[in-house]
Amino acid sequence: MSEIILLVDFENIGKIDLTAVPQGVKVALFFGAAQKTVPREFMEAALKLRERFEHVNAGGQGKNALDFHIAYYLGEYLTKSPRTECIILSRDKDFAPLVKHLVVRGFSVRTANTLRDAFPPRPAQEARRSAPAREPGAAQEDALEWLAGSAKNRRPRTRKALAAHLYSHFSKKRSEADIQATIDRLLASGQLTEANGRITYHF
Incomplete structure (x- = not known):
């Protein structure tokens, strides 16, 4: 797995939540x-990163002085490890030509305005965060209502087929284990029975 380095333009971005860095x-x-000066609590959080933390002080003032420092260290990181993914956290648009040039040459470099832009949540994480938790009983009632509304001659006749139908019905948002647990609850409640591999519906 390639290394990831976040280069933070502190002059431009200011304090960030370092605990949110993956x-x-x-x-x-x-x-x-x-x-x-730098806020004490911020530096304490930075020091907790230990060997993952590096700080660089610009050696002098001048227009774009800090940008030149970032560009230099970016090149140094990529020279040492060309497969490194580098993310420049800055709202400064002047990095765009450099980033474009490096990408064309095959390096993994990009800019981000915020930490969320730098490390966006994965779709599965977003779904878990936004989707309300469903109680097991609610899933059972939902499945029962859906099956009851289906024509009797079109209902799945084996557990495997029933599981596949329920998985599709729930738009693949529930795990196979959840689906099997729902079927078990329907069997335990007497709404379904299973004999010789065949499912019988009692509704």
């Missing part, structure tokens, strides 16, 4: 010469 990601914080 495990394994290295963080390089770039401070401008005019920045004399």
Whole structure:
């Protein structure tokens, strides 16, 4: 797995929530010469990253001085490990030509305005976060209502077929284990019976 380095333009972005940085990601914080103080709690969070944390102070003032430092270290990281994925956390648009040039040359480099842009949640994480938790009984009632509305001669006659139909009915949002548990509850309630591999419906 390739290394990921987050290069933070602290002068441009300001304080960020370092606890939101995914495990394994290295963080390089770039401070401008005019920045004399950094919030104590922020530095404490940064130091907790241990070897994953690096800080760079711009060696002098001037227009785009910090940007040049970031560009230099970006090149240094990619020279040491060309497969490294580098993310520049900055709202400065001046990095765009450099990033485009590096991408054309085959490097994995991009910019982000926020940590969420840098590390967007995976679709599965978003679904778990946004979808309301369903009680087992609710799933059973839903399945029962759906099956009752189906023509009797079109209802699945084997457990395997029933599981496949329920999985499709729930739009694949429930795991196979959940589907099997729902079928078990329908059997336990007497709504279904199973004999010799065949399902019988009692509704």
